[in-house]
Amino acid sequence: MSDTLTASAIRAAGLSASETAEAVISMIEQREEDVQAWAHFDAEAVRAQAAELDARPERGPLHGVPVGVKDVINTKDMPTQHNSARYLGSQPGVDAACVDTLRHAGALIVGKTVTTEFAFTSRGSKTRNPLDLTRTPGGSSSGSGAAVAAGMASLALGTQTGGSTIRPASYNGVFGWKPTWNAISREGLKMYSATCDTLGLYARDADDFGMLADVFGFFALADLPVSLSGLKIGFTRTPTWEQCEPSVVAAMDQAASLLEAAGASVSELVLPGPFDKIHAAHASILDCEGRSAVLNEVLTTEGIHDEFVAKVENRKGETPDSLRAAYRLADECRGIFDDLASGYDIVMTPSATSEAPVGLTSTGNASMNSMWTVLQVPVVSAPGLVGPAGMPIGVSFVARRYEDRRAIAVAKLAGQVFSGALAAAA
Numbered sequence: 001m002s003d004t005l006t007a008s009a010i011r012a013a014g015l016s017a018s019e020t021a022e023a024v025i026s027m028i029e030q031r032e033e034d035v036q037a038w039a040h041f042d043a044e045a046v047r048a049q050a051a052e053l054d055a056r057p058e059r060g061p062l063h064g065v066p067v068g069v070k071d072v073i074n075t076k077d078m079p080t081q082h083n084s085a086r087y088l089g090s091q092p093g094v095d096a097a098c099v100d101t102l103r104h105a106g107a108l109i110v111g112k113t114v115t116t117e118f119a120f121t122s123r124g125s126k127t128r129n130p131l132d133l134t135r136t137p138g139g140s141s142s143g144s145g146a147a148v149a150a151g152m153a154s155l156a157l158g159t160q161t162g163g164s165t166i167r168p169a170s171y172n173g174v175f176g177w178k179p180t181w182n183a184i185s186r187e188g189l190k191m192y193s194a195t196c197d198t199l200g201l202y203a204r205d206a207d208d209f210g211m212l213a214d215v216f217g218f219f220a221l222a223d224l225p226v227s228l229s230g231l232k233i234g235f236t237r238t239p240t241w242e243q244c245e246p247s248v249v250a251a252m253d254q255a256a257s258l259l260e261a262a263g264a265s266v267s268e269l270v271l272p273g274p275f276d277k278i279h280a281a282h283a284s285i286l287d288c289e290g291r292s293a294v295l296n297e298v299l300t301t302e303g304i305h306d307e308f309v310a311k312v313e314n315r316k317g318e319t320p321d322s323l324r325a326a327y328r329l330a331d332e333c334r335g336i337f338d339d340l341a342s343g344y345d346i347v348m349t350p351s352a353t354s355e356a357p358v359g360l361t362s363t364g365n366a367s368m369n370s371m372w373t374v375l376q377v378p379v380v381s382a383p384g385l386v387g388p389a390g391m392p393i394g395v396s397f398v399a400r401r402y403e404d405r406r407a408i409a410v411a412k413l414a415g416q417v418f419s420g421a422l423a424a425a426a
Contacts, residue, residue: 141156
């Protein structure tokens with residue numbers, strides 16, 4: 001499926017759902033054997049769904065747009081299996097709220113995309129990076145990021161509790177959006193952390209995120225940027241900057257130079273002392289909330305991975321005092337960041353610590369993402385830069401809570417500049 005079948009292009013061309021269905025089925029037949037992005041796909045069911053959409057008297061804003069759905073998100077007509085033997089063939093019979101909303105807008109739900117087990121782990125799954133099959137596509141939204149990058153879906157849903165949407169976006173060279181926490185309902189999604197779990201979205205065109213923001217009812221914002229000229233951008237290296245490989249350090253310097261050449265002002269944003277402990281606070285919160293989330297699985301699943309048992313047994317030794325301190329610090333940092341970010345049009349930071357690593361046993365390092373997840377702020381990763389291995393390196397644009405449309409607008413402009421520089425260098 002070519003980039004003429006982005007959501008924006010489908011609407012502009014007035015394509016029928018049956019036309020887009022045949023295009024996406026053809027692309028899956030070409031790419032799936034290599035990429036292995038799908039946990040469930042039924043071509044005839046997709047064709048029947050498309051015919052039903054085309055028979056509707058009115059077309060929704062996403063009419064016929066092919067969407068992949070991460071396999072921890074409930075779908076009424078497909079199994080939701082969480083990459084777990086316990087849920088093999090499980091079919092809840094009702095859509096998650098986000099899927100229900102997309103169907104109402106006319107989206108064509110293509111199938112379920114591969115996740116790591118319960119979306120709780122960084123252990124790899126079967127999915128491969130479509131740009132280099134020897135490399136991970138990231139996780140836990142492995143299949144969603146890979147499916148969009150490979151042209152097997154126009155859009156895809158993922159989730160993020162640590163870095164499960166933004167990191168795969170970077171590794172696969174697509175746009176990724178982690179919205180403001182709870183701005184899109186999580187009803188019908190596997191629960192890990194009530195504080196951090198967030199629906200994530202993938203696209204090959206940032207304009208598609210604007211369409212999704214309309215569909216999901218995000219706040220309208222005045223004076224969204226239409227040019228990089230005059231924008232004030234804060235570049236923050238975050239407390240885990242030392243984990244970035246030299247390729248990412250160089251890419252961020254290149255990004256800053258390109259944005260300045262386009263007329264933006266890029267200056268360093270140094271985060272104050274409380275942020276030095278924000279990653280530890282995020283880990284403590286996940287230990288606490290994940291412990292209750294996985295308890296039933298540990299109690300009822302014979303042979304479950306020891307990673308889950310360790311969480312239930314609280315092997316890290318969290319205490320009521322340590323957990324209260326973690327929640328208190330997260331609350332403090334959310335307020336501080338809102339104040340700091342108000343002095344900039346947008347904040348810029350890496351989307352990942354490296355290019356996509358070779359191998360499928362691990363989904364990679366999420367340290368560039370976890371802080372933003374616990375801060376509950378919107379993040380949009382823009383593609384366009386590449387590292388020395390020729391693999392994508394994404395740049396994240398972060399806004400204050402509920403300013404998702406601003407992050408989308410800046411990521412679109414930046415992505416155009418990055419891609420233009422890449423094309424000029426080719």
